[in-house]
Amino acid sequence: STTDIGLVGLAVMGQNLALNIADHGYTIAVYNRSPEKTNEFMAHCKANEPSHERLIGFADLSEFVQSIKRPRKIILLVKAGAATDATIDALLPHLEKDDIIIDGGNALWTDTIRREKDLSAKGFEFIGSGVSGGETGARFGPSLMPGGTAQAWASLEPIWRDIAAKVDPVTGAQLSGAEPGKPIEGGVSCTAHVGSDGAGHYVKMVHNGVEYIDMQLICEGYSLMKNMLGMNAGEIGQVFEKWNQGKLSSFLIEITADILQQKDPADATGDTWFVDKVLDTAGQKGTGMWTAANALELGVPANAIAEAVFARSLSALKEERVAASSILKGPTLPFESDREAIIEAIGDALYSSKICAYAQGFQLMKEAEKEYNWTLDFGTIAQIWRGGCIIRAAFLQKITDAYSNNPELKNLMLDSYFTNALHDAQNNWREVIALAVRHGIPVPAFSSALAYFDGYRSAVVPANLLQAQRDYFGAHTYERTDEPRGQFYHLDWPQTPRVQSKI
Numbered sequence: 001s002t003t004d005i006g007l008v009g010l011a012v013m014g015q016n017l018a019l020n021i022a023d024h025g026y027t028i029a030v031y032n033r034s035p036e037k038t039n040e041f042m043a044h045c046k047a048n049e050p051s052h053e054r055l056i057g058f059a060d061l062s063e064f065v066q067s068i069k070r071p072r073k074i075i076l077l078v079k080a081g082a083a084t085d086a087t088i089d090a091l092l093p094h095l096e097k098d099d100i101i102i103d104g105g106n107a108l109w110t111d112t113i114r115r116e117k118d119l120s121a122k123g124f125e126f127i128g129s130g131v132s133g134g135e136t137g138a139r140f141g142p143s144l145m146p147g148g149t150a151q152a153w154a155s156l157e158p159i160w161r162d163i164a165a166k167v168d169p170v171t172g173a174q175l176s177g178a179e180p181g182k183p184i185e186g187g188v189s190c191t192a193h194v195g196s197d198g199a200g201h202y203v204k205m206v207h208n209g210v211e212y213i214d215m216q217l218i219c220e221g222y223s224l225m226k227n228m229l230g231m232n233a234g235e236i237g238q239v240f241e242k243w244n245q246g247k248l249s250s251f252l253i254e255i256t257a258d259i260l261q262q263k264d265p266a267d268a269t270g271d272t273w274f275v276d277k278v279l280d281t282a283g284q285k286g287t288g289m290w291t292a293a294n295a296l297e298l299g300v301p302a303n304a305i306a307e308a309v310f311a312r313s314l315s316a317l318k319e320e321r322v323a324a325s326s327i328l329k330g331p332t333l334p335f336e337s338d339r340e341a342i343i344e345a346i347g348d349a350l351y352s353s354k355i356c357a358y359a360q361g362f363q364l365m366k367e368a369e370k371e372y373n374w375t376l377d378f379g380t381i382a383q384i385w386r387g388g389c390i391i392r393a394a395f396l397q398k399i400t401d402a403y404s405n406n407p408e409l410k411n412l413m414l415d416s417y418f419t420n421a422l423h424d425a426q427n428n429w430r431e432v433i434a435l436a437v438r439h440g441i442p443v444p445a446f447s448s449a450l451a452y453f454d455g456y457r458s459a460v461v462p463a464n465l466l467q468a469q470r471d472y473f474g475a476h477t478y479e480r481t482d483e484p485r486g487q488f489y490h491l492d493w494p495q496t497p498r499v500q501s502k503i
């Protein structure tokens with residue numbers, strides 16, 4: 001056996017991850033169901049890639065497996081779902097005891113739990129690993145979120161640490177400048193063993209849910225500047241560029257500044273902003289929906305994350321919205337406030353909402369930890385999101401700090417840094433939402449995040465009435481404010497006089 005590791009699935013993510021591994025000095029066997037793709041990839045590497053001698057293509061699955069040193073490590077980067085099961089089934093007859101399959105696709109964590117169980121019963125290891133950072137991340141340093149057993153992780157760890165994104169140990173900023181054949185040396189690796197079985201894929205899913213809301217919040221800020229303040233894309237792009245120098249500094253703010261200042265290449269006059277030509281319907285592949293659905297299942301109020309998924313669904317109703325726009329009328333108000341002050345307020349609304357969104361993501365992971373018997377280290381999770389992934393941001397260091405100050409932190413909003421940030425920004429946050437409402441501009445994620453903040457800080461919410469309603473029509477019983485918790489009562493509503501009974 002001559003290769004250090006194998007990889008199945010040579011779409012872009014698989015190709016780039018294989019190249020990243022080869023760049024780090026490992027010899028890697030590659031295989032794809034359709035051999036043409038392997039041949040094309042090998043030809044491309046030979047012509048263009050300095051590390052091509054460490055990449056070995058196979059057309060035969062058995063030869064591919066045989067080439068790998070034992071215990072074998074085989075990475076799958078095939079389509080999530082049935083393709084992953086089909087690939088595992090094809091590999092099984094060729095594997096030997098303690099071989100490790102690593103699924104780097106966007107698998108549903110419950111599938112990962114099932115696969116880990118099945119393979120472990122057969123004497124194999126299975127690591128479901130979140131891989132974040134898109135194509136560039138895979139090539140030059142992704143954020144890697146592996147699950148699986150500690151033993152399997154020990155075997156994979158050196159490679160995963162080498163190929164992951166690197167951040168500066170002090171500032172947490174991602175180290176950049178990797179080139180083909182020249183990976184980054186030093187820095188802190190954005191990977192860690194997240195937990196057993198499906199924990200890695202779960203955390204990757206929540207990362208994606210948080211990414212949905214992060215993007216939606218940026219879009220709402222953009223929409224207010226465009227529709228309320230009447231700014232053009234280029235002007236708005238400059239605001240984002242400035243924001244990227246401050247507390248909002250992040251990959252998504254950075255690319256937004258770049259996107260907004262892009263002219264339409266299809267217009268030779270150079271008078272058109274690119275973003276104004278992009279159709280306003282967003283696609284989705286399901287990980288945001290999984291996050292929101294699981295929040296509903298576990299009873300975690302991740303309303304802002306869900307709102308971001310619904311915002312994409314609403315965007316997809318393009319024809320209906322166009323038709324409705326000539327029937328359903330909103331207000332038409334001139335904008336009369338101080339433009340600079342409102343731009344600053346929008347930045348505050350964005351930051352506060354982002355804190356709430358992350359608070360929800362971490363609440364969800366906290367509940368999932370109990371539900372699925374994982375031991376998650378939230379500070380470490382924030383840390384491995386600092387580089388490589390789409391949500392990388394200066395802000396994540398604050399989350400790591402919050403959890404190292406208090407590993408038992410109940411909610412991110414209760415950490416003093418975040419509490420103060422919310423207190424400082426809330427007047428502006430409220431003002432922006434009030435203005436948006438008056439102008440008829442939808443800001444579902446801003447307002448949903450504020451409702452979460454206001455709800456979470458309310459010692460009393462109107463559920464007293466709700467529970468009374470439930471007791472009225474369904475005899476669902478209630479507890480009393482002047483009695484210990486756990487003592488239930490029912491009022492005999494149809495009778496007069498109404499008599500309370502202890503249950």
Ligand code: 2AM
Pocket residue numbers: 008009010011032033034037077078079082083084086087
């Ligand atoms: P292909 O090139 O042979 O289609 C992304 O689609 C990757 O997943 C590709 O490498 C693709 O292989 C692989 N893939 C998709 N469906 C698959 C299946 N049912 N079995 C194995 N590989 C599959």
